[in-house]
Amino acid sequence: MSSAVRVLALSLLLLPTAAPTATAAEGWSVAPSGGGRPSFYAEGAPGTVLEDTVSVTNRGAAPVTVRLHGTGVPVAFADSRVRVPARTRAEIPFTVTVGAGAAPGDRSGEIVARDSGGRTRSSALRLRVTGPELSALTVEQVAVHAEGITYVLVNRGTTALVPSLAVRADGVLGRLLDRAPRPLPVELPPSSRTKLTEPWPDRPALDAVDIRLTVTAAGGAGDTAQVSARFVPWGAVAGTAGALATAGALFAVRRRRRRARHGGEAVEVEQPVQQSELTGAGT
Numbered sequence: 001m002s003s004a005v006r007v008l009a010l011s012l013l014l015l016p017t018a019a020p021t022a023t024a025a026e027g028w029s030v031a032p033s034g035g036g037r038p039s040f041y042a043e044g045a046p047g048t049v050l051e052d053t054v055s056v057t058n059r060g061a062a063p064v065t066v067r068l069h070g071t072g073v074p075v076a077f078a079d080s081r082v083r084v085p086a087r088t089r090a091e092i093p094f095t096v097t098v099g100a101g102a103a104p105g106d107r108s109g110e111i112v113a114r115d116s117g118g119r120t121r122s123s124a125l126r127l128r129v130t131g132p133e134l135s136a137l138t139v140e141q142v143a144v145h146a147e148g149i150t151y152v153l154v155n156r157g158t159t160a161l162v163p164s165l166a167v168r169a170d171g172v173l174g175r176l177l178d179r180a181p182r183p184l185p186v187e188l189p190p191s192s193r194t195k196l197t198e199p200w201p202d203r204p205a206l207d208a209v210d211i212r213l214t215v216t217a218a219g220g221a222g223d224t225a226q227v228s229a230r231f232v233p234w235g236a237v238a239g240t241a242g243a244l245a246t247a248g249a250l251f252a253v254r255r256r257r258r259r260a261r262h263g264g265e266a267v268e269v270e271q272p273v274q275q276s277e278l279t280g281a282g283t
Contacts, residue, residue, distance in 0.1 A: 013089045027060030028084065030113045030121040033091050039124035040111060042073075045131055047100045053093045054111050054123070058084040064115055068092060072109025073127045074099070096127055103158040103190040104131040134158045135219025137188070141195075142213055144229040149198040151213055151225065155188035161217040162187050167198055168214075171207040181216060188217075205233045 032040050033053035042050040054077075058064045065083045069075070077094045084090045094111070107127040114120045136157035143150050155161050163184050169177035177200070186194055198213070209229045216222040 013091065028056065028058045028064045028066070028113075028115065028121065030111065030123050031055050031057070032123060039126065041126050041128075042096045043128040043130060044098045046098050046102045046129060048098050050096045050098065050127075051093060052096070053091050054113075055089055055091055056082060056084050056113055057089040058086060061086050066113040066115050068094075068111065068113050070094070070096075070109055070111055070125065073107050073125060075109070075111065075125075096125075098127070098129055101191065102129045103160070104129050104133050105159070131158065133219070135161060135217060135221035137161055137163060137215055137217050137221035138223045139213050139215045139225045142211070142225045142227040144200075144203075144211065144227065145197075147197055148200045149211060149213070150195065151198070152193055152195050153184075153186075153188060153215060154193045155190055157219070157221060158190050159219060160187055160189050161219075161221060163215045163217045163221075165198070166214040166216075167211070169200075169209050169211045171204060171209045173207075176204060176207070176209060177211075181214070204231050207231050 031037075031054070033055045040052055040054075042052060044050050054068070056066055056068075063083055063085045065081065068077050068080050068082065070077075074097045075094055076097070078092055082090050082092055105128075107129065109125045109127065110122045111125055112120055112122045134157040136155070138154045138156055139151055140154060141150070141152040149167070153163055163186070164181040165179075165184055166181040167177050167179040168175070184196065186196070188194060207230075209231065210226060211229060212224060212226045214222070214224045
């Protein structure tokens with residue numbers, strides 16, 4: 001098959017008159033042109049256009065009109081609507097375009113024909129995209145939130161990847177997390193990115209933590225990313241600060257009252273303001 005696009009032309013060939021008689025509904029079929037091929041096969045690098053021809057054979061006694069389309073791979077026909085006279089075979093050229101960014105590997109599809117009565121015939125089509133296979137994976141944007149550790153996986157290679165994740169977290173007093181590598185329930189197509197969350201329900205209330213995420217995949221792909229987080233019980237801090245402020249205010253009021261008893265001055269007593277409690281984690 002040539003990678004250059006030629007002028008596509010439909011041809012009709014008469015079948016031998018000795019062919020058995022059949023109705024149009026029963027007597028037409030679809031197959032790769034030339035005979036001897038059970039299915040279509042195309043192979044090329046990204047950006048190329050591949051050519052082939054499909055035969056629609058009508059062995060019936062009446063003409064049949066079919067519409068052609070492809071599934072699974074990008075197919076363009078010289079004519080997508082073909083009228084095939086009785087005892088005639090039509091040869092319809094078509095092209096398969098390999099996308100410029102297509103990853104190496106196999107694709108599966110079909111060449112499908114449907115007649116005016118809704119009956120279909122099909123023939124399998126297999127496309128192999130050639131080129132170097134590269135496995136590359138990065139883990140990015142690691143952050144700690146209330147729901148857990150969030151991160152983004154990016155497939156920077158040319159093959160689909162099923163990554164595995166290992167998690168480690170070290171606090172001031174020792175290891176907090178040590179999760180062995182395990183497969184993640186995602187498949188990353190080439191050039192794709194996916195945001196995921198690693199649950200961490202038992203995070204510390206007070207600690208300084210260094211978190212490391214390590215991802216690996218087939219083909220030697222892998223990456224490691226780290227982030228530091230500071231966990232502070234702000235509710236307790238706010239409560240302590242409020243208690244200290246209240247104690248200071250009461251001390252000041254007592255001093256003013258003592259001064260009022262000795263000096264005969266009028267004293268305005270202010271009501272202490274209740275502080276609301278804050279909770280959370282700082283990163």
